Amino acid sequence: MNDVLVGRALVKRFGQTVALGGVDIAIRAGEAVAIMGPSGSGKSTLLHCLAGIMKPDDGEVHLLGQRIDRMRERERSALRRTRFGFVFQFGQLLPELPAEENVALPLMLGGVARQEAVRSARAWFVPLGLHGMEQRRPGELSGGQAQRVAIARALVTKPAVVFADEPTGALDQQTGHDTMRLLVEATKHNGASLIVVTHDPNVARACDRMVEVRDGRLLAGGVPA
Amino acid sequence: MNLDLTWRLLKGGGRRGLLGTWLTLAAVAVSTALLLFAVAANFAFAARADRGAWRTPVPAEGRPAVAVEAARFDFVRDRAITVVDLAALDPAAPAPPGMPRFPKPGETWLSPALAELARTLPAGELAARWPRQAGVLGDAALVHPDELVAVVGRAPDDPEMTAARSEDWIAGRPPTKVADLRGRTSEDSEAYQVLTLIASVLMVVPLLVFGGAAARLTVARRDQRLAALRLVGATPGQVVGMTVAEAVIVAFAGAVAGVAAYALALPLLARIPMAGGPWYAGDLWPGLLVVAGTLVAVPLLVGLSAVAGLRRVVVSPLGVAKRETPPALRFVRVLALLAALAAVPVLGMGVSAGVIAAVIALAFLCVNLVGPWVVALVGRIAAATARRPARLLAARRLIDDPRSAWRTVSGVALTGFVAGFIGLLSPGVFSGDEGPPQLRLAVPAGQTAEVAGQARERLERAGVTATVAESKKTVVAALGSSADAAGVDRARTALAGLVPGHTASTEADDQRFGTQILADVRVGTVVVLAVSFLVAIASAGITAASSILDRRQTYALLRLAGTPLEVLDRARRTETLLPLAVMGGGAIAVGMICAVPLMMGAMNATGAITLLACVVLGFGGVAGAGALSRPLLRSVTADPAPRPD
Numbered sequence: 001m002n003d004v005l006v007g008r009a010l011v012k013r014f015g016q017t018v019a020l021g022g023v024d025i026a027i028r029a030g031e032a033v034a035i036m037g038p039s040g041s042g043k044s045t046l047l048h049c050l051a052g053i054m055k056p057d058d059g060e061v062h063l064l065g066q067r068i069d070r071m072r073e074r075e076r077s078a079l080r081r082t083r084f085g086f087v088f089q090f091g092q093l094l095p096e097l098p099a100e101e102n103v104a105l106p107l108m109l110g111g112v113a114r115q116e117a118v119r120s121a122r123a124w125f126v127p128l129g130l131h132g133m134e135q136r137r138p139g140e141l142s143g144g145q146a147q148r149v150a151i152a153r154a155l156v157t158k159p160a161v162v163f164a165d166e167p168t169g170a171l172d173q174q175t176g177h178d179t180m181r182l183l184v185e186a187t188k189h190n191g192a193s194l195i196v197v198t199h200d201p202n203v204a205r206a207c208d209r210m211v212e213v214r215d216g217r218l219l220a221g222g223v224p225a
Numbered sequence: 226m227n228l229d230l231t232w233r234l235l236k237g238g239g240r241r242g243l244l245g246t247w248l249t250l251a252a253v254a255v256s257t258a259l260l261l262f263a264v265a266a267n268f269a270f271a272a273r274a275d276r277g278a279w280r281t282p283v284p285a286e287g288r289p290a291v292a293v294e295a296a297r298f299d300f301v302r303d304r305a306i307t308v309v310d311l312a313a314l315d316p317a318a319p320a321p322p323g324m325p326r327f328p329k330p331g332e333t334w335l336s337p338a339l340a341e342l343a344r345t346l347p348a349g350e351l352a353a354r355w356p357r358q359a360g361v362l363g364d365a366a367l368v369h370p371d372e373l374v375a376v377v378g379r380a381p382d383d384p385e386m387t388a389a390r391s392e393d394w395i396a397g398r399p400p401t402k403v404a405d406l407r408g409r410t411s412e413d414s415e416a417y418q419v420l421t422l423i424a425s426v427l428m429v430v431p432l433l434v435f436g437g438a439a440a441r442l443t444v445a446r447r448d449q450r451l452a453a454l455r456l457v458g459a460t461p462g463q464v465v466g467m468t469v470a471e472a473v474i475v476a477f478a479g480a481v482a483g484v485a486a487y488a489l490a491l492p493l494l495a496r497i498p499m500a501g502g503p504w505y506a507g508d509l510w511p512g513l514l515v516v517a518g519t520l521v522a523v524p525l526l527v528g529l530s531a532v533a534g535l536r537r538v539v540v541s542p543l544g545v546a547k548r549e550t551p552p553a554l555r556f557v558r559v560l561a562l563l564a565a566l567a568a569v570p571v572l573g574m575g576v577s578a579g580v581i582a583a584v585i586a587l588a589f590l591c592v593n594l595v596g597p598w599v600v601a602l603v604g605r606i607a608a609a610t611a612r613r614p615a616r617l618l619a620a621r622r623l624i625d626d627p628r629s630a631w632r633t634v635s636g637v638a639l640t641g642f643v644a645g646f647i648g649l650l651s652p653g654v655f656s657g658d659e660g661p662p663q664l665r666l667a668v669p670a671g672q673t674a675e676v677a678g679q680a681r682e683r684l685e686r687a688g689v690t691a692t693v694a695e696s697k698k699t700v701v702a703a704l705g706s707s708a709d710a711a712g713v714d715r716a717r718t719a720l721a722g723l724v725p726g727h728t729a730s731t732e733a734d735d736q737r738f739g740t741q742i743l744a745d746v747r748v749g750t751v752v753v754l755a756v757s758f759l760v761a762i763a764s765a766g767i768t769a770a771s772s773i774l775d776r777r778q779t780y781a782l783l784r785l786a787g788t789p790l791e792v793l794d795r796a797r798r799t800e801t802l803l804p805l806a807v808m809g810g811g812a813i814a815v816g817m818i819c820a821v822p823l824m825m826g827a828m829n830a831t832g833a834i835t836l837l838a839c840v841v842l843g844f845g846g847v848a849g850a851g852a853l854s855r856p857l858l859r860s861v862t863a864d865p866a867p868r869p870d
Binding site for chain 2: 053074077078079080081082084086088092094095096097101105106108109113114
């Protein structure tokens with residue numbers, strides 16, 4: 001077994017609403033998993049619990065064998081910064097920073113010197129088709145370009161797992177398809193696992209495995225065969 | 226229809242939208258109350274000057290004289306008494322203000338405060354100076370309610386009305402034949418009015434800036450909402466209309482609250498001692514016309530400021546939505562400040578108060594104009610040299626929106642201008658004579674020996690131990706080292722009326738005008754700086770809070786991706802304190818440059834301490850105001866994924 005991230009019997013409630021009703025899920029190293037489900041099914045809550053953004057009310061989350069759901073917020077914050085990467089639908093880039101500094105920021109937050117961080121960040125621009133965009137600000141990039149910058153930012157710290165929440169939700173079909181392909185390729189190339197929350201079957205098809213969430217429970221595919 | 230939609234958007238803005246609206250309302254209320262205070266202070270000094278005018282006689286000059294009027298100062302304890310001598314030349318001489326009739330020879334009318342003192346002190350210390358007290362003066366005769374005034378009726382041939390007196394207006398007014406008792410405003414009240422006008426300018430400019438900041442308090446959110454409206458087809462006119470309507474509705478409510486707050490604060494404000502005493506509350510009420518004007522002008526200014534803040538939305542509906550690189554600020558802003566500073570030497574050339582106020586206001590406004598340009602420059606330098614993420618974030622933010630960063634610190638930086646200006650102008654202390662008190666009495670030439678003899682006799686009769694000496698035109702009564710304030714007043718009372726038209730006085734009495742002005746400048750400094758700091762720190766706090774609300778999505782996502790709260794907070798702090806340090810220092814320097822032509826001597830310890838206190842208070846206040854919004858930052862980033870999706 002080479003599970004990177006494991007969630008066991010995860011339960012999360014919001015008042016009377018049960019968002020997760022005992023979910024078991026395991027993600028293997030280098031694997032791309034799509035979490036699908038309609039609005040309100042609990043898929044984003046599952047992502048947030050796995051990423052240490054939320055504490056589950058019950059159950060356990062393990063990263064590389066280490067239990068993370070009991071960590072304090074400060075520790076979980078450090079974990080998100082160093083072992084996880086994030087790609088969201090939009091709004092994740094700082095509008096006042098040029099693209100290369102947006103990518104370099106997680107490295108600088110981890111204590112890397114600015115020059116070295118920017119140098120590492122620039123190395124991601126060519127492979128992701130962003131050559132010449134280093135000094136552009138997010139407002140001067142197209143939606144697809146901005147998402148590619150976000151992918152670079154998510155991968156620059158060489159994380160164990162990349163979480164993506166509707167990463168193509170704000171893009172047209174072709175750009176979304178291209179972005180998704182890049183996300184999966186770049187994540188795998190980097191040796192990281194990918195968890196994508198989506199309700200788009202086309203996005204899910206780009207992944208190795210798909211799990212479906214309904215009313216806070218997994219219908220199938222939570223644990224790899 | 227626009228108004229209806231605006232009202233619904235205003236009401237339905239959500240919890241944070243409403244918080245922004247309340248913050249704007251509170252900011253406008255504070256601005257309005259302080260604006261009324263700054264304006265009313267001028268009216269209050271004018272009212273005082275008008276009420277005191279009758280004591281400064283205007284020669285009849287060609288018109289038939291109805292009375293002779295003279296004035297001098299007497300003293301009790303450490304306070305001055307204005308003594309007005311009146312003699313009727315015509316039976317139809319009008320009643321002086323605050324009196325039911327013209328005083329008859331020998332009668333004395335005392336102000337309520339003086340009458341009370343005369344009752345409480347032993348007669349030999351005060352009351353014996355005016356044996357025939359006929360009544361109490363009404364408010365119309367007095368500059369302020371605690372003023373000590375005595376109006377003494379005389380016959381036209383009374384020596385008090387014929388003897389020569391000093392021509393120096395600080396010592397009093399020589400007997401003057403007058404056609405009426407209207408008089409004219411005195412030199413000292415005019416000096417106070419000029420100082421008040423300058424103080425008002427110093428207070429009003431930060432208030433206007435604060436008002437502008439308040440108007441743009443939630444501009445980012447409004448920007449986005451109105452940009453969305455533009456995208457769906459609203460015309461620029463409709464967008465402007467809705468902006469004005471929203472800003473004006475909130476500002477009008479704030480202005481009404483400000484007027485109410487000012488009215489409630491009046492009794493407290495009336496207790497601020499100035500020019501020898503507190504105020505009639507009515508003097509500090511600027512009148513219905515000014516209040517009505519404020520209620521119209523404040524919402525109008527806020528509306529205009531909001532429109533100015535939304536120019537980009539109106540011009541391009543994508544301007545806000547796309548967050549493009551903002552155009553660089555123009556260097557012409559710096560040229561404007563340099564031009565204003567070039568006009569400063571004019572202040573030392575004896576120009577009118579209006580010109581002084583205009584140049585100071587211009588320099589003040591130019592500091593405000595140059596602020597965003599300097600903030601952008603500071604941002605560029607900081608971005609080039611930043612090594613840590615917090616500093617880089619702060620620097621990029623300064624470059625991205627220097628106007629917004631300037632709004633946060635402008636209040637305190639502009640208070641630096643006030644502090645620099647006042648710090649350099651604070652007058653030094655007057656040195657009084659040390660040792661046992663001495664009373665000096667001016668004596669007409671050739672009468673010193675006779676007067677000295679009478680003085681010895683009177684003092685002995687009153688039981689006062691004193692050594693009386695005479696010089697060329699002065700008789701000096703040196704009291705024993707054991708003489709206290711009561712002993713000095715017994716001696717004063719004993720010597721009262723010994724030389725017609727002259728009062729026995731100590732050196733401290735003679736320096737009274739200077740001492741009073743010094744004390745009043747200090748009170749004025751404290752008031753102006755208190756108002757400025759109150760505005761500045763409130764402004765810093767409100768803009769810090771609104772900045773968090775406007776950027777809550779970015780903060781939440783950064784936090785979600787693992788950015789420590791401390792880094793975000795440090796970035797916020799740097800974003801504020803860096804431009805504050807540069808522009809605060811710059812504003813202090815410009816304030817000092819403006820004060821140089823008006824300086825009366827070298828900078829003294831009081832001025833230096835005032836400046837230092839301002840620097841400490843400014844930094845501490847802004848840092849504290851920023852820290853107050855930390856819980857808000859924590860709250861907007863605490864639950865980055867609140868949706869149960």
